[in-house]
Amino acid sequence: MGGTAMNERFRERMSDAHVRADTRTVGDFVGIYCEGNHADRVRAALQSDAATLGVYTRKTPVLCDECAEHLRYAEKRRAYCARDPKPFCAHCDTQCYKPDKLAWQRTMMRYSGPRSVWHGYAIAGIKHALEALKYRKQHRDA
Template identity: 65%
Template sequence: MNERFTARVSDPKVAHDMRVLADFVSIWCDGNHADQPRTAARTDAAVLGTYGRKRHVLCAECAAHLAYAEKRRAYCGQDPKPFCAHCDTQCYTASELEWQRGMMRYSGPRSWRHGHAIDGIRHLLEARKYRRRADAKEETP
């Protein structure tokens, strides 16, 4: 773990996004990998205390995806940051992006029951805004 990561995690916006991310990955892992060996994830953000006392019990695969996503979020230069799915500067590798899209599609609708109603609504509104913008682009010759 380097100093830059540690400094970025102290930004409340970055920490908030990481908490949402970790909860979403937990919902996905709970629903899909309950039969796998799972332990409380010791990602960099978890070690730094970003998740407080909350433990995200994940399989090894999901923990690796979360660790990757934490780094991408920490080093994101966009401000304000759009949701990753709508970002023009795609910093994820193709396979990580595909994994995250599938995970979000599963966890997004289920996150309402896990205390993420506000984030769910924000996500929905922003997705709509970007869809409109994309439609408008297609219409202009």
């Protein structure tokens, strides 16, 4: 970040509808996690490159500093993801996340995945469950 001009490749990747949708989904999930676990912290609307590009439309996640940092990292990983079609990161063999970021992401998804359904993100929650099933099936058949 550092206040410099946005990376052109990031901007270009974020113009892809799938990349935008996935980024929004992760943003929703991080928002649920932060709301449920960090309600005692100072939280504010995310400031990030994807937010600047309007990726979150009117639902910019409200996050603490720690969660905001993780989501900014996830935005970049999603933008530069080498997998197409892309699995959920937690189920990915390629794994471009640093180990500590991956551990955080898994904890966050375990919390937010099931709760996303009650929070009105039924589609994202169901999609997540289907991807997990598909992943397990592929690995069983492999």
